Amino acid sequence: MLRNLLWATSKHDVYLLQNYSVMHWSALRRNTTEVLNAARPIVPTTEFSRSFPQPLSRVQISTMSVKDNLLVAGGFHGELICKHLNQPDVAFSTKLTTEEDAITNAVDIAESSSGSKWVIAANNDAQVRVFDAANFICLNRFCFPWSVNNTSTSPDGKLMAVLGDSSECLVSDSNTGKVVSTLKGHLDYSFASAWHPNGQILATGNQDTTCRLWDIRNTSQSLDVLKGRMGAIRALKFTSDGRFLAMAEPADFIHIFDTQSGYEKEQEIDLFGEIAGISFSPDTEALFVGVADRTYGSVLEFNRSRCMGYSEAIF
Template identity: 35%
Template sequence: MDLRTDVRLLHFQLRNIMGCASRTAVYYPCTSGTVRELDPTTGHVKTAMKFKNNEDASVSTLAAEEGILVTGSFYGTYRYRPIETENESCYYDGRLTDHPSGITNHVQINSSRRSSVPLAAFASNDFGFRVVDLARNEIVLDKMHDYALNCTALSPDKRLRVMVGDLQDVLITDAETGEILQRLGGHRDYGFACDWAQDGWTVATGNQDKSIRIWDARKWKNSKGEGISVAVMRAEMAGVRSLSFSPLGSGKRLLLAAEEADVINVIDAQTFDSKQTIDVFGELAGVSFTSAGQEVVALTSDPVRGGVLSLERCDYGAESTFGYTPGQHPQDYGWVTPGYDWLPTPEQVVDHPKTQVTLTQKRRQAAMAEDWFF
């Protein structure tokens, strides 16, 4: 735990202001009006982004992916810079909207489906959803809705997008046009968190009704045209503000569900029938997997006991002596079924372009885990 009393949390609902580029680079907005970069392994801190005025420094969302650091503000503006650039003054600015309620509620960075061009998808409080081409600093999609959008997540094939916002329904849209394809009912309050797993069809949404619903993209609705969630789990104390599936190649499927404050739920994303609850202290400002899923990093904003918390997975690499055959683990350590990771076999996992490990690394991790268990 790196104690950080300078975390700047400006909104009581928006809790996506932490970005993790790697286990040695965690980004967050601070009270000095800058974005800082912390290395949790050494405790070293440096300035990652400076702002010209207080309006731009009012960061409401932040992401660090695809080699780019992006922030969105309370006033409809955004700023980004390449992470590898050492000069914190080398950045690009833009404006999404002039609307008085133009808060950028959420941003996700991904590469284009048709090229390697980095894109930033902004969900805004003025009912707008916009995609910015970061290579040209140009808005390439501007789609207005009938409600504020609070979070979006792109499917692994980059064709679909899940959206939640100030409505009870979950929206499934065409990622390139923004057209709404499906409306899924079931939640009983507004939504603030969503994520799309690397298997391509598992989707999670979290709303203020204190529920986490799991959807299957292969069958959104039943024969009556009603949205059907394949699993429903309850939060402990409050609505879920952040959801994150474990990355491909990290072993057992997990889902992180960070509540508004004090509680991080680590859910079994293979069965969705059990979870581990981690108690922390303070308002949660973000949560993420790092190190190919080996670690979990969380940002809390308590002015006295806040900071960056790093947790290591004890079962990382333990995959029943690296076998995917149905059966029981020796010494009753649990059941192992096909699809333990997000793809059926280890070879498919390590061959996928999104994986962060090799087959040799996974075998070594499994061997080390066996030595630790026995």
């Protein structure tokens, strides 16, 4: 289940999960500091504390996102935690659902078409919930026919990719939840998606060990199929300039595709251990990989080389 548990906000700042804590790794200071301890009782101390009457405690974090000075984490029992990085206390916390097996599968921080910031949570209860990141009020709740494993919002904020326990992937209107396209081609459940910065290409990752690329202007069939080596495609990330697409399997293999070559040029990174997350630095100069292994747990950094690809720098 490990995925999206590592995020880079700059080439020097990486956030990663370590047991019940979210840690900040500073490449400049060469040290780590704790940002969130989810083992302790979590009681929001701001005006948003009305959200959940009982404090959360010992939250096992299942997924997270860090962007625009905001950390959002989801839990294995439907929890949602939001914390501003420059504030000592948690701003908002709640249980999205009390249903059993209500894991928060994915969280996203996105900009709406009107320019406001959203926090989006996808859950096993087949619902996607959209919160206003300014006051953490739930703006929308969209229901789907299957458990939702992942969502991602298009760069212009108008569309939302919705993937889950189905061979079909959906593209919906991000404001209404109305399905505008159904993507058919995968053979199993889907776990990951990513939008190219130009907003025209959507990548979807599936348990059938493939990533499919879709032109959002014509979704009748996929443009291309990128194949993994042996596992489901659990994480997908484009660089901010759209030049590269990184694709992670559950363990051991990460694939980097050069989009300018029509995804023909590929670099394969072979490592050891479960992959907890992948993240490009915003300046595209580094790729960080979280390895979740009791013995070899680590963060790997690969620096961009000017001949194609990323070469390992430190670990």
